[in-house]
Amino acid sequence: MSQSLPDTSAEGVTRYGLFIGNQQIAPIEGEYLDVVNPATGRVWAQVPNASAKDVDAAVDSARRAFEEGDWPGYRAADRAKFLIRFGQAIADNADEIAQLQVGENGKLIREMVGQAKLMPEYFNYYAGLAQMPTGSTNPLHVQQMVNYTVREPLGVVAAITPWNSPLLLLVWKLGPALAAGNTVIAKPSEVTPVSAIRFAELAAEAGLPAGVFNVVTGLGHPSGTALTGHPGVDKVAFTGSTATGQAIASQAGKSLKRVSLELGGKSPNIVFDDADLTSAVNGLVAGIFGASGQTCMAGSRILVQDTIYDQVVEELVRRAEAIKVGDPQDPASEMGTIASRAQYDKVLSYIEVAKADGARLAAGGTTARVDGFPDGLFVRPTVFADVTNDMRIAREEVFGPIASVLRFSDEEDAVRIANDTEFGLAAGVWTGNVQRAHRVAGRLRAGTVWINNYRKTSYATPFGGYKQSGLGRENGADALREYTEEKSVWVDTGQGVKDPFNPRA
Structure with missing residues (x-):
């Protein structure tokens, strides 16, 4: 892990670190990118351009939190309580995170405040779903056997998000991923990285264990490619251009990572x-x-x-x-x-x-x-x-x-x-x-x-595309399934297994 973030910044420019293990840290190779306000043309922040080594550190943090930490084993009710607390933290800081996004991408403050105030409802929704039954018992043709299914978290999720609605589109991934018990590494667009770092800080302040939600910032290469191709990542959830989505799917396919892609449109x-x-x-x-x-x-x-x-x-x-x-x-x-x-x-x-x-x-x-x-x-x-x-x-x-x-x-x-x-x-x-x-x-x-309407979405309804517009769905109850594996369990309720080669024994 890198050293603590040094307290250095140019006049009027705030320097941020990677968010790994519930703290900001400096990049290992010390390279930073400027964040520019598109309305003024001025640089107001700097963020790390993460190297492959930084991505390794983030994946290691998320991996340890998943395999050795308590998060995946939390009771569903406890994960739900965290999601509600996180939602409240967002509500309490809605104006701040809206202002950060406006400074990054130049969208209207009234739209960004509206999105910030809506985000807690997404977490409340997934807090409820986290506690709903997700498995089933299945009638069988075999006597004296019981079969049931359970849904378990995938593991480490890489959430790669665009610059147009940076935090809302992160919430679309983060809500179901955390509700299911996964750990997450977010890689925001290099255009809008600061708001994601602040978001991760709010999650930590709300009580999320270290390593469960990490943020790496930087360019698509090296940061993005190192993350999507990393052997310690189990799923890539991406929103962005179709061309980039195709490249991610191709790279992820080499190790059969799970992939969900919300891509372009010409609606x-x-x-x-x-x-x-x-x-x-x-x-x-x-x-x-x-x-x-x-x-x-x-x-x-x-x-x-x-x-x-x-x-x-x-x-x-x-x-x-x-x-x-x-x-x-x-x-x-x-x-x-x-x-x-x-x-x-x-x-x-x-x-x-x-x-x-x-x-x-x-x-x-x-x-x-x-x-x-x-x-x-x-x-x-x-x-x-x-x-x-x-x-x-x-x-x-x-x-x-x-x-x-x-x-x-x-x-x-x-x-x-x-x-x-x-x-x-x-x-x-x-x-x-x-x-x-x-x-x-x-x-x-x-x-x-x-x-007779247009451009409406909800946490309760699925969103995604046909053809070159993507794979999988975000939002709604089915989104939770996108972040789980299904396991089938067979139980013998009879007298055990007889010798298959001597059935009379």
Whole structure:
């Protein structure tokens, strides 16, 4: 284990350590990364760029906590009590952890506070599930035998999380993993690492034993690859891009690690001409411009029936141009920044790609200037009309505030276009016809379908994707199964085993 973290930092810049064994420690090789506020462009923190040796230390801590510590053997009721205490600690510090995330990724303070206040409900939910029966007794064709099943924790879980909703998406993994009795090593995005470190501190303050929840920070290589390929890790739970998810699955497959992947999307938001258009446009705006479009479930492909196409485009443009882009810390702002310089450049490049492919720029398409933030990574809400489904802007995930509006003629055409994608994470259906609503929802190849609404999730319902959008499900009761192994136990209630080669003996 590395030495204790030295008390060194530049003026106005706080230096953090890896969180291993319930304490912050310095990286073994002493390398740090800057954390930049995307609204101001200023470095405000530094975190370790963990080496393979640091990952070894984290895995060793988690492994010992699982194999030698008390956590896996805790009564379910005791794990539940911890989850409730952890949830309360989050509630007590909701403003602080919201502020940290805004400083990391530039999302709106009102959204981050809302997420922080919701997180305790996830832990309360999994505290309840931790105490529910998870096994079964099974009728057999064999006499004088009893069979029952039990579900046991997998072991050490690597939870790799993205920068768009860093703590909420960590909670999606941490809640069921801890409820099942696993130990966890979180590897947050290098864009948003500080909030995860503070989160782990809150868990320790709430009474979590040392080594049960650790945090390693750093780049995808070396930190991420060392973690996902580590022989001491039993499962990798990842949220992020499809390309990275494919690489993780390939690496994990070499040692047959369990894997769950929540990946990208290019979700269709379908508006029929019998929909309540006021409500529908509200849903379209929320679906693509909420969180600056930086969400896997973004309704980035807006499919509109041709009889109302021009009307919807006109209203969508009006709404996009009215959105107040501004300081993420200002409650009056309606859209914040892009999270990082790399993502900002990517979003702007896709605007040029869409123009070159022949899409019509109907709104936005430029950077936004915000008074007092000359270096902020702001992009205006952007609408492209006359998009066809073969254009890159309709096929590739941008992860930014860019809406692509496509035409369809009838229900059959809408379903065909909606399913013509390599992704299958989410979809929306807007219609006043209840039969059509259920009919279309049943035909869409997507893990979540919203009818006359969009971008809603809950701890009680599963979330995940079809096709290239991932493997497994998060949230809901089934998520607990993703973090357990099932064991079948046979018990002889008869006279024991007779000699198989001399049955008369």
